[in-house]
Amino acid sequence: MARRHDLLATSLPLAYAGCGEPAFAGDPLRGEARADVVVIGAGITGASAAFHLAEAGARVRLLEAERVGAGGSGRAFGQVVPYLRTEPARTVSDLGTEAGERLIATAAGTPALVAELVSRHAIACDLDASGLIFAAHSAGGSVVLRERRDVWAARGVALPLLDMEQTLAAIGGGSYRAALVEPRGLSLNPLAYARGLARAASAAGATLHERSRVVDMSSSHGGWRVETTEGRIACDTLVVAAGVAIGGILPELRRRILPFRVHEAATAPLSADALAGILPRQRALTDTRRLPSGVRRTGDGRLVVTLSGPAGGGRAGDLGGGLARLRALFPRLDVTAFAESWSGWVDLAPDQYPRLVEPRPGLFVGYGLSGRGLGLGTALGQALARRALGSRADETSFPGMAGRPPRWLPGSSLAVAAAAASIRRIDAWQARQADAPRLPTSNGPRP
Template structure:
């Protein structure tokens, strides 16, 4: 199955590209250059690594085959979530108490990290700090939210849990069984955010090279050589933070991540009277369906909606499904339509935990953000910078690859596509069941 490499800056969502931070101006690298650290990949993880390294006084070359944010970073839904894909009890069981607690704590701190960087570097990215809403579309979803609330209460964090009526008021519509407010969460324009990180890295002294595709990485006496299409960099250490392109840069790690395609759409700017009451406080809503099901309100009056769709191939997401969900949730938007649609990518690890590995001394690799890239990518970039500066591996919060390497099996993409189709049918069945007159509760949009 051919994988589309739609990573050009021209294809970035206008909803994101036309507001906030302007695109940086990085020139292609031609000829030979030197640096303490070469950072490959100018997404959120790479830009964060370059910023933290440059701020600490290192000479840095930040490289991207296309442009800053051209991959998954600039196409994300736009919410910063303070926890992992797995619930805390599962994390501790999977990683052990010490490593699990470090990673849980790191995830909990990412909204503060992101907000601090946005404030410190005056990044214009439509940051909203009123929190996030997670809504239960089924009885199982409600039970999951109750468990999440109890787990965080044991950690001293009180997450308000709303009943059906309170949820409808907080969301501005819908018939969800319950909703959990996550006051620590943020929403923002992801492309503007990564552009701001790159701009801050350059201001701190990093050199940005866009349209500079890496063709090889090799050890050399006293360091490393990074070969590019039109030049090369001699450096002491290399950081690879290239998301779904990991296998193209380091073929030995090709099966560490599974590239999954995700889809979104956005309305045009809607008039205030049409938007009145829709997500009046928290700008981003996600429900408990198995597949992405978010709706986010932007500062300029657009609604960004995640769409079901193929996880591979070149087809776009299901626009009618997304529009029907939007109109069902907010009936006053019956005349609303999508103005644009786009696709992005998630680099999924088998256990859905991000990793920081050093397969060869001096070669640092961060990967597997598994749909939590805005916050965890920022923290992973900082951790990569710290490791490059000599911080021991045990002092970083991200797990490495202890024991057998976690790899995807051949054919995993096909299996994931079958699973996604099955999840979509289950979600649709639950929505129909809960909307039936005999159902004890009518849930969802």
């Protein structure tokens, strides 16, 4: 069982922390306060909500248990993907044509939304707009990419499908048979982006309190009363953007997400010579395995690699497997150790759709970003702000509450580990098929 304090991890990757965006310095909430809207959680979703609320003129307080970006936002791999985890036809079938198309369009618009905010607020997050590469890890992966190209071509978006030689040139190594380039995708330093959004929210008039864990909330006189470790605040409207820790604040939503742990590692900054030819256009690489499989270059010359590792609590990620992956991709690269590694929790929704719900009047909650939160969390924060400012439920592009929650135990590490292990076995088996490239089997996803 992933315990609550495990889900609120504290140390942040040094690879991301030493960026141009300094750590935010928000004093804890002490004593009594009053606001129009209180936002709980200063990750990308909460910071985006606070910014959009403050920009619209609301008196906003943003409460963060630890530091800005302490959750998934400060630990992510760093790619902004313009689509959901499910393919468009499936989304439309699951959510209905109108709601499905609205959510697909919102996801497609997230790179532009992120780029606009980064540019408008001069957020120093090493944003790279040269696109993303999704490589085929198996014959089935090639089919997935071809279908994706065709789906988006029918929607007027051209995604170049590279053959083996072009893929080799685009990645600078490896033996993938094919790859799809997603020109709309971005990569960025996620912690710097979260900090920059918080700075923008503060500049727009929001008050941010770090080290202010919400321990209780109750409705009071038509509004809300929120209690933190050291203070209390009354407000008309409450927005909850607590990521994977949502069940700690709202137990009734605990079973709506499955905490899924993802592991990353980063090399020390490498010289230009060492990096020559590696991901030459700086595009972040993932492949078609179902579990996360990223490799990308950072602005200061590190390689960030997604590691295989337990999807529940417990052991660290597989550093040896990560190094083997780098060696297989780039045999010339002389890296014998990572400078650091870290992990974080993803709020995986059973159906992988993000949700915006109002479980009680005046309480708006976003969850279920399912590993797509850098872009979708930004959009969800904006949508939460609009709802808190009075827009109607049918005006948001995020679906509301799904049907009954699944029966599995909340946060059961056994259930998570078993599911992830069997997916990893399928990925590895596919990669071993006769017509698949030989790759280390320990990393890897459906991007």
